[in-house]
Amino acid sequence: MEKILDEKQQGNTLVMEPKASNNRKLFIESYGCQMNFSDSEIVASILYKEGFNTTQNLEEADLVLVNTCSIRDKAEQTVRKRLEKYNAVKRINPNMKVGVLGCMAERLKSKFLEEEKIVDLVVGPDAYKDLPNLINEVEEGRNAMNVILSKEETYGDISPVRLQSNGVSAFVSITRGCDNMCTFCVVPFTRGRERSRDPQSIVEEVNDLAAKGYKEITLLGQNVDSYLWYGGGLKKDYKNASEMQKATAVNFASLLKLVAEAQPKMRIRFSTSNPQDMTMDVIEAMAKHRNICKYIHLPVQSGSDRILKKMNRLHTRQEYFEMIDNIKKLIPDCGISHDIITGFPTETEEDHQDTLSLMEYVKYGFGFMFAYSERPGTMAERKFKDDVPEDIKKRRLTQIVNLQQEHSRYNTKKYLGKTAEVLIEKESKKSDAHWSGRTSQNTVAVFPKENYKIGDFVNVKFEDCTSATLIGVAVGYSDNY
Numbered sequence: 411m412e413k414i415l416d417e418k419q420q421g422n423t424l425v426m427e428p429k430a431s432n433n434r435k436l437f438i439e440s441y442g443c444q445m446n447f448s449d450s451e452i453v454a455s456i457l458y459k460e461g462f463n464t465t466q467n468l469e470e471a472d473l474v475l476v477n478t479c480s481i482r483d484k485a486e487q488t489v490r491k492r493l494e495k496y497n498a499v500k501r502i503n504p505n506m507k508v509g510v511l512g513c514m515a516e517r518l519k520s521k522f523l524e525e526e527k528i529v530d531l532v533v534g535p536d537a538y539k540d541l542p543n544l545i546n547e548v549e550e551g552r553n554a555m556n557v558i559l560s561k562e563e564t565y566g567d568i569s570p571v572r573l574q575s576n577g578v579s580a581f582v583s584i585t586r587g588c589d590n591m592c593t594f595c596v597v598p599f600t601r602g603r604e605r606s607r608d609p610q611s612i613v614e615e616v617n618d619l620a621a622k623g624y625k626e627i628t629l630l631g632q633n634v635d636s637y638l639w640y641g642g643g644l645k646k647d648y649k650n651a652s653e654m655q656k657a658t659a660v661n662f663a664s665l666l667k668l669v670a671e672a673q674p675k676m677r678i679r680f681s682t683s684n685p686q687d688m689t690m691d692v693i694e695a696m697a698k699h700r701n702i703c704k705y706i707h708l709p710v711q712s713g714s715d716r717i718l719k720k721m722n723r724l725h726t727r728q729e730y731f732e733m734i735d736n737i738k739k740l741i742p743d744c745g746i747s748h749d750i751i752t753g754f755p756t757e758t759e760e761d762h763q764d765t766l767s768l769m770e771y772v773k774y775g776f777g778f779m780f781a782y783s784e785r786p787g788t789m790a791e792r793k794f795k796d797d798v799p800e801d802i803k804k805r806r807l808t809q810i811v812n813l814q815q816e817h818s819r820y821n822t823k824k825y826l827g828k829t830a831e832v833l834i835e836k837e838s839k840k841s842d843a844h845w846s847g848r849t850s851q852n853t854v855a856v857f858p859k860e861n862y863k864i865g866d867f868v869n870v871k872f873e874d875c876t877s878a879t880l881i882g883v884a885v886g887y888s889d890n891y
Contacts, residue, residue, distance in 0.1 A: 428463040436462040437471035438573075441488060442479025444681060445630055446512055448581040450477045451570035453511065453538050458571055460542050468499055473507050473545065478514030480596045482783045486514055490526075497528040507548050509533060513600035517787065519557050529553075535601055536560035536586070539568075559602035561644055566611040569618070578625050578835050578865050582615050583607065584665065585631030589646060590684060592711075593722045593789035594751060594782065597632055604645040606637050609660045613672050625833055625865050625891070626677035626703075629669070634680045635687035637662040663691035670699040675891050677833060677850070678702045682709065685733055686724040697740040700890060704741050705852040708733070709749035713768030714761035717754050720794065727768060734772050745821075745851030748777040752810055753803030755782070755794035762806050766813060773817045775853060776878065781807045815877050822853060822875035829871045830880075831888045832857070834864050855880040867891040 436457055440450045453475065454464055465471055474496055479485040493508070500506050509531040510522055516534040523529055530548045533541060534557035544554035564586055572580055587602040588595075616627055631637060640651045640659040648659070660668070662680075670678050678701055683692075685708060696702045712718050715727050725733075737744050750765060781803040784796045832855045838844035844856045847868075857870050862884060872882035 429458065432458070432461045432463040434462045434472045435465045435467075435470055436473050436475065437465055437468050438475045438477065439492065440477040442477075442481060442485055442513070444581055444628065445583065445632065446477045446479060447573075448570065448583050448630055449512065449535060449538070449565075450475075451573050451581070452565050452568050453477070453541065454573055455568055455571040456538055456541055460545070464573065468496070469503065471503075471506055473509065474499075475509045475511055478510060478512040480513040480517045480600055480785065482780060483785070484783065489514055493526050493528055500528060507531070507545070509544075509548075511535070511538070513596065516557050516559070516600040517596060520555060523553050523555065531555065532557060534559065536563045538565070539563075561603065562605065562642065564605060564607040566607040569615070576836055576864060577623060578833065580619050580624050580627050581630050582612060582619070582627050583630045584612055584634060585637050588632040589636070590633065590686070590724070591722055591789070593720065593793070594711075594754065594785065596785045596788055599787055601632060604633065604636050605643065606639045606645065608642075609639050609665050609668055612665065613668055616669050616673055616676070620673045620676050623865065624676070625867070626679065627669075629665070629678065629680040631682070633682065633684045633687060635662050635683050635689070635692060637665055639665075661689075661691075663689065663695045666692065666695045666702060667699070670695070670702050674701055676701060679705065679852075681707045683707060685710065685730050688733060690736060693737055693740050696744075703850045703852065704743055705745040705747075705850065706737065707747045707749075710768065711749060711751050712754065712757075712761065713765035714757070715764075717757055717761050717764075720756065720790075721751075721754060722789070727764065730768070731771060743851065745775045745849075745853060746772060747852070748772070748774050750777060750779045750810055751782050752779070752806040753782040753798040755790060755797055757782075757798055757806075762809075766809065769810070769813055769817065773820060774814065775821045775851065776818050777814050779807060779810050779814065819875070819877040822877060822880055825849075825853070825872045825880050826875060827872070829869050829885060830855075831890060832868050832870045834862060834866050834868060836864065849880070853880055854878060855882060857882050857884050860884055 438450050440447045478489045496508050507530045508528050510529055511533050512535055515532045522532045531544050531554040536559050537556035540556045547554040585606045587604045588597045589604045591598055638645050638661055640648055640655040784791050830849045832847040832849055834845045834847040836846050838846040838856045845859050846856050855870055862868055867888035868884045869886050869888050870882040871885050872880045874881040
């Protein structure tokens, strides 16, 4: 499962610098994971060349696109409600066209055109280069759709427009698709098989971002640890590659090293990892390179071996513990976060207690926690009855959330009286006199502005905290950057 953005980050409209010669306006809104936000930047780049400037004003848009998520039913219902809003605007502006992008488009395909009469075009995540042709079809009075999954497309040849950028941090996609086939997950069906992007194009994009003043990048993929470049093609076909291709192949640890050494003054993050694919050489690369952030998002989903097997997660509870131990041994101060699903079919109270005890062992910094939501077309939906009552799901989820809050506070308290490096990203939401940024471990920190500015690396001494935020005072610029 991909990392889901915080609710406050979802649904943001995306805007770029206008081009005077462009005479059409695009309103694009994204929901779900970081990959969707990255894909929206690719879409905006494609349409920018076709005469579209972006706008935050829905009412003035010629084209409205919503980039969708199918990971949970709640995400899909949010999109349905947004379409109602678009429909109200379209009654006033009947020339406005509406398109649905992303995983929900791929899952529902032509049903979207049947169910939502407002929708003019439906475009899957591998078909964005076809948008100019599809828009032409719509303008000629026909509904348009392209939801064909590609075996090659990585969009590595497109320079994304940084839409909602603060000029400090940016996403860089390195892989697309997923081969893992977890029984609860729609991603393999909506984003296709794993394929990786040419490492040279990745380094070039990172170098370009550095030249433009960016201070931090996040390498993105449904499963970044599966990154494997051997000249192109699906990861599953690597076994048939030539000996020369195998000898010169670049795995994720090698890519991390390439990027970290190409831009030693830039912070490097990555997301999302899968326990079954994370190898020791990735952890060793993190420990060796100062500019690779000491933070790993490592979804576990359940602490029960029985449930993990039903989920088709190819790691056991003990193997997960061993990985955690290895991470903490090589990177003692590493921040670790999780995804957990509670209420998966047949989950017992004993299984639930296994999840709680796993959380106690790891003591995650934070996490993304969900009650199981049956997704149409998945193996779990086809094979397992959704038999855990909703009230039990809610009770177990509350226990997991409450325990995570305890652990989050435990982790932030460890910083009190200590000093750590913070990259300033934006003004604090609660006070225009304070900056907000993140530590290497991905913990949010706020402190008085003084004479610092967005993009500065600052050493901050922490004096107080909540379960999610460190509160301190700057004690000078960092010498590391």
